[in-house]
Amino acid sequence: xxxxxxxxxxxxxxxxxxxxxxxxxxxxxxxxxxxxxxxxxxxxxxxxxxxxxxxxxxxxxxxxxxxxxxxxxxxxxxxxxxxxxxxxxxxxxxxxxxxxxxxxxxxxxxxxxxxxxxxxxxxxxxxxxxxx
Amino acid sequence: xxxxxxxxxxxxxxxxxxxxxxxxxxxxxxxxxxxxxxxxxxxxxxxxxxxxxxxxxxxxxxxxxxxxxxxxxxxxxxxxxxxxxxx
Numbered sequence: 001x002x003x004x005x006x007x008x009x010x011x012x013x014x015x016x017x018x019x020x021x022x023x024x025x026x027x028x029x030x031x032x033x034x035x036x037x038x039x040x041x042x043x044x045x046x047x048x049x050x051x052x053x054x055x056x057x058x059x060x061x062x063x064x065x066x067x068x069x070x071x072x073x074x075x076x077x078x079x080x081x082x083x084x085x086x087x088x089x090x091x092x093x094x095x096x097x098x099x100x101x102x103x104x105x106x107x108x109x110x111x112x113x114x115x116x117x118x119x120x121x122x123x124x125x126x127x128x129x130x131x132x
Numbered sequence: 133x134x135x136x137x138x139x140x141x142x143x144x145x146x147x148x149x150x151x152x153x154x155x156x157x158x159x160x161x162x163x164x165x166x167x168x169x170x171x172x173x174x175x176x177x178x179x180x181x182x183x184x185x186x187x188x189x190x191x192x193x194x195x196x197x198x199x200x201x202x203x204x205x206x207x208x209x210x211x212x213x214x215x216x217x218x219x
Contacts, residue, residue: 047208048215062211103214112205122211 005129007051010059013095014044014084014125018063021083025076026065037114041066042080047122057129060103064120066111077106077119084123099126149188150179162191165213169193172200173209191217 011031019029027038031045048060063080067073087097103122111118148154155177162175174196180187193210195201204210 045208047212050215060211060215062208064208104211110205112202120208122214 004132005051005054006132007049007057007059007129008095008127010061010095010125010127011044011046013092014061014063017087017092018042018044018080018083021086022076022080025079037066037116039068040072040076041116042076049124051129052126055128056098057127059125059127060122061125062120062122064109064111064118066114066116066118068116070108070117070119073117073119074106074108077121081106081121081123084121084125087125095125095127097125097127100124101126146183146187149185155179155189158189158191161217162193165193165217168213169209170200170203172197172203193217 015029015031018026022029022042025040026042027040028034029042029044031043033041033043043064045062045064046059047062049058052058061084063077063084065073065077065080067076085100085102088100090097101124103124104120106119106121109118109120159175159177162177166173166175172195173193175191175193177189177191179189193213195204195210200209
C-alpha cells in the first residue's frame, strides 16, 4: 500500500480562524446553524475541492453570514472574506494554508428559511494533506 | 544553432474557441453538473458573439423552476457542483 495522505479538517480550522478574527463582529461561527439563530451568525461549509497533487489538497469553503440588516451582514461577510484571504502563508490552527483563491465574491443571497439577510462568498484554501 | 522563434496563431485560437469539439466538451461538463445538482437544474451552452474571447462557447447551469430555486437558496447546490464544471 502506498502512502496514505489524509485531507485536514479545513472546516474546523476555518471556523477557529474566523472566530478569532471576527471577535465580537459575529455572535457565533460554526458549521451548523442552531435552532435559534443568533443575531450575527457565520456558517462555514466545505462545498467541494480536489486533490491537486500529492502535496496539495484544495478545499472549497463557502462562508454564509447573517445579521439583522443588510449593512451588518455585508460587513461581516466582507471582513470574513478578508480574513480568509489573510490565511495565505499562515497556520490556521494545525492546518497550514499555502494559498487562497477566490471562487465567488461577496454576494447578497437571500435565505428562504429566515427573514435575516444573508451574504456569502466562496474561497479555496490550498492545504497540505497529512500522512498517516 | 539558430534561435528558435515563437509565433502566435490567433486564427488557431479562434478556431478552437468555435470548434465542435470544444462545445461538445463544455456540453458534457454542463450536463454532468446539472445532473448532479438534481431535478429542476438545467445546463446550456451558447456560442459567444464577437471576435477573440468574446466568441468563445459559454456554458451555464441554472435553476429552471421554483423548487430548484428554493433548493439552491437553502443548500447552495450550484456552488457544490461547481467542481464538475472544471472551474
